[in-house]
Amino acid sequence: MSQDWRLGDLAAAVGGRVEGDPDRRVCGVATLDAAGTDDLSFLTNPRYRDALAGSRAGAILVGPDAGITGRDLLVAPDPYLALAEILGRIHPAERPAPGISPDARLAATAVVGRDVAIAPFAVIGDGTRLGDRVAVGAGAVIGGGSTVGDDSILHPRVVLYPGTSVGSRCILHAGVVLGGDGFGFATSKGAHKKVPQLGRVVVEDDVEIGANSTIDRGTLGETTIGRGTKIDNLVMVAHGVVIGPHGLLAAQSGIAGSTRIGSHVMMGGQAGAAGHLRIGDRVAVAAKAAVFSDVDDRAFIAGIPAVEHRAWKRSLALVKMLPDLRSRLRALEERLASLEAPGAAAKGDR
Amino acid sequence: MSQDWRLGDLAAAVGGRVEGDPDRRVCGVATLDAAGTDDLSFLTNPRYRDALAGSRAGAILVGPDAGITGRDLLVAPDPYLALAEILGRIHPAERPAPGISPDARLAATAVVGRDVAIAPFAVIGDGTRLGDRVAVGAGAVIGGGSTVGDDSILHPRVVLYPGTSVGSRCILHAGVVLGGDGFGFATSKGAHKKVPQLGRVVVEDDVEIGANSTIDRGTLGETTIGRGTKIDNLVMVAHGVVIGPHGLLAAQSGIAGSTRIGSHVMMGGQAGAAGHLRIGDRVAVAAKAAVFSDVDDRAFIAGIPAVEHRAWKRSLALVKMLPDLRSRLRALEERLASLEAPGAAAKGDR
């Protein structure tokens, strides 16, 4: 009934090979615990190796040198990447059926491409342009003059402030807000005067942004999210930030205003960067770290304030040693006092 | 006119007793500052004891051994619990009147129970099942195939992605997003390929989730919020996390992917846990802590990285002592140098 896939074909599709029976057929993909005999499962993280013995999975996707015997294996050079490809093949993403709900409100001057899907209670402003096959979820609001490229998906309740630009093949999850005013105030005699925020947000192609994340418009220029960058939930990107291509920002991380981030930068969960910094290419910032100064290319940093990761580890180790250092200091003081005491040298001499 | 309650009856209802006049009648509950002579007030936190003298409250709810005289007191073994019970009795929660707004959009295949209340601009997808007395707020979006148990309340603008399961008597506050895609990408030649997120979110009975919090669907399996767990605002729970029953997650805390949390676990505000961890039962994580490794049952941990709370306090104390340690070290160096100097031992000998 349901479609099935030959293990050997899947292996070929992901540049891998089969150990065992290449004619083994699987109908789906499941975790080791949940897999049935018709399922392909996977072991991409050695932490879960214990679950392997009890798994009923028909075949297992593993990396090279997994050292597993007695199972039909799909061995892939990068098993997590292979998993992504196989899942996409076996469970292709469903897209909403094309059509514009009569309960959506499109401005007369909005221009929409072919096969768009616009859900009830979406509101689309003047002069907006939506590419082909764009999907706009229920209750999403697209401000006037915004553009959304082909094949992008806006989940329910996304808000684009006027003038926002979203590229092609982007995914914006529910509750994302792009283009809110930056946090800019000039303080005079104790009162905070709003600095008008006149720029916009530009999200390049192939960007994904998680639920309830917010990206503010630039004060005058643009806040830019580089192509291929992936942003998790509840992330804050402030006004005027530029994030290079292929970044990864984990949940609840935040970047303050005007900071420029290179390509392939990773921010761990709950990490933060202060404003007006330059963070180089291929920098990795550990979870919870606070970046308070510029960062060179390829640095791996951690801590508050963030320092080179090894330095951070060393500091932690030394702090752990403090009780020992203190007792050694105390012992030295006593030994020295006894050396200094009248007659001490003489005693030492005996 | 307004209803009133006899102090003795309230005491009986909460397993407490009256010191003073059990026939004292109260009409409402208010803080010490705001209470009038008809109000019951409460002293559940000793920090506010100073406000007691000036309070006009007709009676005061306190714990045992409060040492207060000259007032009509309702003495309860757990006064905060008694407050919860008395407030529920005097100010019962209002629920929206049953009825389905003509401005809501229900799929023809949605099944709704008795006395549901569905507000304008709510959108309810194919094959969704809502239990009896479920309330769906304005602009909420319930994806196809989701279920919501009896007596649950979805406040305005909640989004459930397709296939989400919410138990009975749950409260989801405005802006909550359940079931967004997990943050899963396989990186190949510098580009991040999306790992399809095919699982779902399961929220068990009696769970409350605060405004704008987000819980992602599992990659293949479920993200589970155990029964009775309470989650504050702006909390992030990532894909594949399992939280046991009766957890408490304070605001802005976050749990990374696949971490499993036992029962009765407390996460302080802005605390975080890394992915793929096991956190035992009855663990308490202090505010702002970062959990980077597995945690045993009943541990109380703090710091970044989180360690046993006492060890964290000791480290802080030792770091504070560093100026002292350094000057003692300097003194030792000087004393030793003078001992080592030519003639020093002789001098020490005098």
Next chain:
Amino acid sequence: MSQDWRLGDLAAAVGGRVEGDPDRRVCGVATLDAAGTDDLSFLTNPRYRDALAGSRAGAILVGPDAGITGRDLLVAPDPYLALAEILGRIHPAERPAPGISPDARLAATAVVGRDVAIAPFAVIGDGTRLGDRVAVGAGAVIGGGSTVGDDSILHPRVVLYPGTSVGSRCILHAGVVLGGDGFGFATSKGAHKKVPQLGRVVVEDDVEIGANSTIDRGTLGETTIGRGTKIDNLVMVAHGVVIGPHGLLAAQSGIAGSTRIGSHVMMGGQAGAAGHLRIGDRVAVAAKAAVFSDVDDRAFIAGIPAVEHRAWKRSLALVKMLPDLRSRLRALEERLASLEAPGAAAKGDR
């Protein structure tokens, strides 16, 4: 065609002066990189000084003693404040055209002022009062009994729970939630019983709140945001908090329940404060800090737990010195051992 402004007139408007040609005319304001010859640019942060040489800007707004020659300059005592004023003059904020969308739903008992603008799919509850020129964005939900003062703007999808009070000239960005239930539970035999949350949120005049921030109602009293306070995105203010006038709360900061904050307090990004604290006037809390105890007026604090900023810097410096302290300690131990060794004093004596 487009309007232009005389540099001398702009200088007069902001209490500044011109160095160079006061008759120079500008059409807009742009960053140093983006400015054309008709634009005024600005140098308010010395970090960007390098961009000055290549800028085509017709004139530059600077502070006193900028030391720039060969340019037409608008010299203002506080150039960032002057920028705010000039931007407001050259690019006045656009407000939505007055009018109530036929797709909005107002309760019959709602009272609205003159020239309000209410967008599609907004829902406005019983007994709500909106002042003159209030703007309510698409999909915003205003609970019954709420009030919004003159000239306030609610961006799309803002939710006010019933009974919320918002002052005049406030700006609430998309996704803001005011008045959700506070996180209050009394635990009995391991289960968390909800403490009914019966208070409300009061936002005074001239407050701005960033996208997806949340402010909970008081348990019984009010959560108050003082006049002129500016709150960034994804900020959490818990039940019963009182924030004095003219505060600044940067993104992702959070204040736990019942904490009282004085006037002109600044919280850095991702900073947090525990509950039931008193934080004085004009306190500055560094980014990422965790305030775990009361804070005196005018303190500048940092770290986890937060301490006086200079003490925090000193601790960091001392931790950095630990490798040095440890090796000095080791050296002392060796030297002392050699002094203590038989014959050591004698050797020292030679």
